[in-house]
Ligand SMILES: Nc1ncnc2c1ncn2[C@@H]1O[C@H](COP(=O)(O)OP(=O)(O)O)[C@@H](O)[C@H]1O
């Protein structure tokens with residue numbers, strides 16, 4: 338039964354980590370769900386936000402201000418992707434990849450290497466793996482504050498233009514909405530939040546690393562999708578915006594708990610990335626398969642053969 | 652109210668798909684003109700409306716709305732002057748947003764949008780009354796997602812959205828073509844009513860010649876990127892579908908090639 342014990346001992350830490358990634362997932366939600374863009378910048382942004390925070394804190398900056406720095410850094414990354422996409426006409430996915438890859442160089446430059454430690458013994462941090470209870474509380478507050486802020490923002494006159502842009506660009510333009518700037522603003526906002534997630538993650542893990550964000554988009558998408566499936570199951574038509582964002586964060590917790598379970602059961606840790614990709618592929622693919630099952634050529638062919646056979650019998 | 656001076660537009664210039672869609676369209680609409688537009692497939696009817704709306708820049712010519720030259724303004728910038736209803740009911744509304752949110756977006760067409768609430772309590776009450784006028788029961792579903800509505804309901808809503816803030820020009824591009832005949836008639840009747848009550852200047856493309864004669868005070872016929880016939884007042888009122896067919900052959904030297912139009916002819 339030590340496995341179960343291991344699992345429960347790790348649970349508060351996993352939840353804290355899950356909620357930090359929950360912020361990233363909320364950022365992914367804004368691009369993937371609200372404005373309908375798959376933004377791959379986030380892999381670079383997560384590491385960027387972390388690098389900026391660690392360097393600022395080590396230089397003597399208070400951690401709160403350093404976290405604002407992570408936010409601004411993330412916003413900048415989003416702005417670059419947004420400009421590549423709207424001003425240069427580069428497809429959104431590619432624009433994100435371009436920013437992401439250049440952020441790798443930027444991060445190495447900022448960190449003067451690939452890794453930089455930030456010990457909670459030497460600095461006064463908001464979250465750290467040594468202080469799980471208070472850390473959990475802090476990340477819960479962060480999630481609550483950001484969800485509340487987004488609820489407000491997307492309900493404003495301006496915020497509604499972003500939603501309209503994501504839903505129907507023709508309609509948006511006909512209503513006088515600048516869909517390009519709306520797309521850029523959504524990318525900026527999304528990456529700003531991911532930058533904050535990066536800043537918190539580097540505190541929690543006690544270091545900034547240029548590779549921290551590798552595959553982050555997949556974890557973010559997994560959280561968004563798990564949250565969506567679960568939320569629609571429970572709330573159906575009452576699954577409103579606040580619940581959607583909350584369930585995105587919850588989806589990230591579930592993701593980390595599930596990963597812990599498979600690790601405890603003996604999966605080597607380097608397989609978790611492949612597993613997360615499989616989870617995302619399954620959840621994205623199932624609705625498609627359900628649809629094609631209802632109307633497929635195979636079924637049409639079978640029906641036709643059955644009808645022909647019936648005719649022959651008669 | 653609306654002046655088009657010698658508008659020209661060629662698509663895919665320099666490729667084998669080059670298409671001269673507009674070959675010098677000139678027309679002046681007076682305030683309160685309700686113009687119906689007919690013509691064969693590919694005659695340039697939609698392209699004319701798109702040139703007014705600024706979907707893309709024109710190659711040559713100018714578009715002047717209410718004295719303002721908007722030729723150099725992008726689509727979202729001139730939207731302040733223009734209300735539009737599209738052929739496809741999906742195009743005019745945001746499916747994942749509520750009915751009242753769609754209306755609130757439309758109510759702010761051409762205004763600066765800030766960080767105040769996107770929809771006020773006062774507006775809700777107004778929208779409730781307006782939706783009641785449509786007589787489709789939408790006033791009781793204001794928080795429903797528009798994606799749940801039928802095509803006809805969506806077109807009626809789009810029409811309301813296009814005219815919520817009085818547009819200087821209303822553009823209707825075969826906005827009833829995707830609807831069943833009964834719904835189409837209802838939406839057309841509603842269009843008439845809204846245009847008359849608000850004294851709107853409007854352009855309506857239709858493939859139904861009888862409708863083109865019955866509605867509006869002016870009718871234009873297009874062929875090959877040009878206006879080939881322009882008629883108004885008493886003369887328009889007295890037109891028959893046969894007159895129009897004859898006129899088309901006379902001016903263009905060929906038979907009208909709009910398959911849907913011939914179907915709608917009986
Ligand atoms: N965006 C576009 N790109 C390329 N060709 C276009 C475009 N819009 C219209 N056309 C072409 O221009 C011609 C006029 O089209 P349109 O104005 O839509 O005709 P209609 O009178 O049937 O509405 C057609 O040959 C059409 O294929």
Ligand SMILES: [Mg+2]
Nearest residue numbers: 696697698825
């Ligand atoms: Mg057309």
